[in-house]
Amino acid sequence: MKKWITCLLLAAMLTGLTACGGGESAEPSSGGDVTAGADGAAAEIAEAEEVPEETENPAEIDELPFTKEYEGHTFTVLSHELPDSSIAWKVVDIYTEELNGERINDAVYERNLAMEERFGVKVAQNLQGDPYSVATQLITSGDDSFDLFQTNTQDQCSLVVQGYLLNMSELEYINFDKAWWDSTSIQGISIGGKVYYAIGDSSLNGKKATWVVLFNKVLMENAGVPDLYSLVKEGGWTLDKLKEYGEQIAQDMDGDGVLTWGSDVFGIGLQHEVVIPLLLGDGTKLIDVKDDGTFDYNMSAPAIVDAMEKIHTFLNGGDHYILNCNDYDGKIASQWVEFRKLFMADQIGFFMGHLGTVTLVGGEMNSDFGILPFPKLSEDQESYYSTFQYNNAYAVSVPKTAGNPTRTGLLTEAYQMLSHTTVLPAYYEYTLTFRNARDTDSGEMLDIIFGSRNFDISLAFNSTTGMQGFLQDAGKAESFNYASAEAAKKKATTKAIEKILETVLLG
Numbered sequence: 001m002k003k004w005i006t007c008l009l010l011a012a013m014l015t016g017l018t019a020c021g022g023g024e025s026a027e028p029s030s031g032g033d034v035t036a037g038a039d040g041a042a043a044e045i046a047e048a049e050e051v052p053e054e055t056e057n058p059a060e061i062d063e064l065p066f067t068k069e070y071e072g073h074t075f076t077v078l079s080h081e082l083p084d085s086s087i088a089w090k091v092v093d094i095y096t097e098e099l100n101g102e103r104i105n106d107a108v109y110e111r112n113l114a115m116e117e118r119f120g121v122k123v124a125q126n127l128q129g130d131p132y133s134v135a136t137q138l139i140t141s142g143d144d145s146f147d148l149f150q151t152n153t154q155d156q157c158s159l160v161v162q163g164y165l166l167n168m169s170e171l172e173y174i175n176f177d178k179a180w181w182d183s184t185s186i187q188g189i190s191i192g193g194k195v196y197y198a199i200g201d202s203s204l205n206g207k208k209a210t211w212v213v214l215f216n217k218v219l220m221e222n223a224g225v226p227d228l229y230s231l232v233k234e235g236g237w238t239l240d241k242l243k244e245y246g247e248q249i250a251q252d253m254d255g256d257g258v259l260t261w262g263s264d265v266f267g268i269g270l271q272h273e274v275v276i277p278l279l280l281g282d283g284t285k286l287i288d289v290k291d292d293g294t295f296d297y298n299m300s301a302p303a304i305v306d307a308m309e310k311i312h313t314f315l316n317g318g319d320h321y322i323l324n325c326n327d328y329d330g331k332i333a334s335q336w337v338e339f340r341k342l343f344m345a346d347q348i349g350f351f352m353g354h355l356g357t358v359t360l361v362g363g364e365m366n367s368d369f370g371i372l373p374f375p376k377l378s379e380d381q382e383s384y385y386s387t388f389q390y391n392n393a394y395a396v397s398v399p400k401t402a403g404n405p406t407r408t409g410l411l412t413e414a415y416q417m418l419s420h421t422t423v424l425p426a427y428y429e430y431t432l433t434f435r436n437a438r439d440t441d442s443g444e445m446l447d448i449i450f451g452s453r454n455f456d457i458s459l460a461f462n463s464t465t466g467m468q469g470f471l472q473d474a475g476k477a478e479s480f481n482y483a484s485a486e487a488a489k490k491k492a493t494t495k496a497i498e499k500i501l502e503t504v505l506l507g
Contacts, residue, residue, distance in 0.1 A: 059179040064414055070404075071120025075411050078135055079150040079394075081127035088356035089392060093204045093423055094125040094150070104204070107426035111418045121411060132158070135399065139164045144403040148412060152205075153189075153390050156197035156397050157461045161503045166398040169195040171409030178413075180420035182206065185388075188285070188455030189395075191504045192293035197397035200416040201424045208356035209393035210386050210449055211277035213242070213375070217368040219265065219349040223249045228372060229441040232384070232448065238376045239278065239314060242268065242350060243321075249349035250321035259320065261328065262342070267321035269339065269348040273389070275475030276468065277352075278311045279304070280387040280454045281374040286467065287458040287497055293505045295497055299486050307377055308474060308482040315475050323348060326476075343369075354389050355449075358431050371431075371442040373449045385454040390462060458497065465496045 077094045084090075095112065096105045112123040126146055128134045132155045138145060139159075149159070159165050168174050169190070176186050182199040189195055199206040215228060225245045231237045246267025253264045279286075284304055288296040298304055315324070325339045332338055343351045344365040351357065358371070373384040402408045432443050458467040470489060474482045 057179065059177060062417060063175075064173065064410065064417065066118060067410075068120040070407050070411070073121045073407065073411075074124050075115065075121050075148070075415065076124045076126055076146045077148045077150050077396075078126045078128065078131050078138075078146040080131050081129050088208060088354075088359050089205055091125070091127060091150070091205070093202060093419075095123055103426040103430045104423065107422040111415075111422040114418050114422070115411070115414060119411065119414060123415070131155075135159065136162075136164065139399050139401050142401055144399070144401045146399065147402065147408050148415070149397045149399060150203055150394055151397075152209075153197065153199075153388070153393050153395050153460045154462055156395050158463060159397065160196045161461075161464070161500060163503070164400055165196040166400050166402060166405060167194045167196060168198055168398055168409075168412075169193060171398065171412070172406050173409040173413045175413065178417065180416040180424075182450070182453060184451070185453045185455040188289075188457060189460070190291075191289055191457070191501060193291055194504060196504070197395040199393065199395045200419065202416050202419040203394040203396060204423070204427055205356075205392060205394035206388075207427060207450065208354060208359075209389045210355045210453065211274075211374055211388065212353070212355050212357075212386070212445075212449060213372040214343065214351040214353065214357060214361075214369050215372060216343065216346055216349050216351075217370060218346055219249050219367075220245075223349070225249070228370070229445065232372060232445065235376075236379055237372065237384070238379050239310065242375045243314060243318070246318070246350055247321045259323070261323065261332070262347070264347070266323040266342070266348050268318065268350045268352065269323045269325065269343060270315075270352040271325045272315075272472040272476050273468070274352050275308075275311055275315065275471050276459065277374045277387050278314075278377070279307055279471065280456060281385050282307060282377045282381050283383065283385045283452075283454055285454070286456050287493075289457055289501070293501055295501065297490070297494060297497075299493070300483075300490065305483055305486075309480050310377060312475055312477070312480045312482065316478075354392065355431070356392075371445050371449075373445060383452055384448055385452050386449045387454045387456070387459075390459050390468070457500070458493070461496070461500050464500055465493055467493070 079091045079094060080089075082090050092104055093108055096108050099106050099109050115121055115123050126134075131149070131151055135146075135149050135151075136159070137143075149156075149165075156165070169176065175181075176183060176195065176198065180201045185199050186195060189198060220228065223245070225248060228237065231241065248267070249265065250259060250267040251265040252259060254260070259266055284298065284307065285296075286299050286304070288298060290296070315322075323339075323342070325335060328335055328339075340351075340357065340361050342348045344361050344367075346367055352374075355371070361369070373386055376384060396412070398405070398408050398412065428443065428446065431446070456467075458465045462468045470485070474485055477485075
């Protein structure tokens, strides 16, 4: 709750800043009363500044120098140029030319202006259709024309194993204990203390790619479903509850005895990939890398086998209330668009997807909807854990061709820190006021979702391990065969992880 309130306050201050249109700041006349002003706004700001130092969160404290040592440098971020059809993932968090009244646009402008005013550097973007290939070509040729690479974690991992990135944990000024870095995911990213890419507050796709459960408030009310926000906060939001309420919501509207796409109301809408956030939602790690570079192979642990069996039962026993989008591959044109339309048309109660879905449905959906974390597998579980779509969650990395690593470390840390007080609160405000998700309870849910994101290295290095496809196949198998499938894959998985760790640790 505290973080959500902080983001709202920062967003409110940001709105006030951008309303000035980037012009000169108004200053009180000599001897004037600085606490005067419309609605006592200045007094409130002054009061906020008088918070006792001992109450400050060390993770929020700005410890970077004020220096113009690198004045004139252009801090360039290489990332993706995506088509308009990929609206959920378009990169809008690096650069904008001017203020236009749109929250995230103006927040990006203000952050970049702060970078220029404090360090004398300009922020620029280099967007490419295939940034991975471009980054590879530039790095192998020794080109240092970009400072930071922003792409999905799976592409970052491919660069890691090729030895193309610097260890960010060794860069001066980088401090992963700070609030502008996703510390819980970075713990999973770290290999033997080395961190070659990291998720920070500058990359909004690192937030959007997080798995969440959206729920249609109209269908909940009609079905008599209790207050879900309270259930989450009390620790009782579980897979069993999701199933119970999904069955409660489902309706055979045409009375033909079968739930049909477009004709009936489904309790839950999902895809095969949800096996991953459901499994990692209990905090488990399939491969747990230790600080010394060794690892625990947990895939055959009884707890994981039991969890996979529960998930398999859930995914394969719900024809009477679950709509699995993958069942319609090749059968419905624009399948994913039409799938989301069912949620918007009050024909799906719970939509299990990524947070970017809010952007895709919020502008046109008439009914109110809310945001929840993925459910626990058991009420005995202490916390909720979320994870990502690893092929969409953007992280940042520093190429080994960085001409001045000290400068890159300082500016990268500043870029994240200033994003924390501009871009992040704007994203919170945008997400929670984007049409119907505008409730403070959803804000608290985002704090829970972002507060404990479970990052598994075997999924990040999927191109080497093939873990994503393996888990999806195990989840959709006609009969539960995880234990035998895992046993058959164990040797290959172990060798893949050993290869990854050897490459990284020797790099």
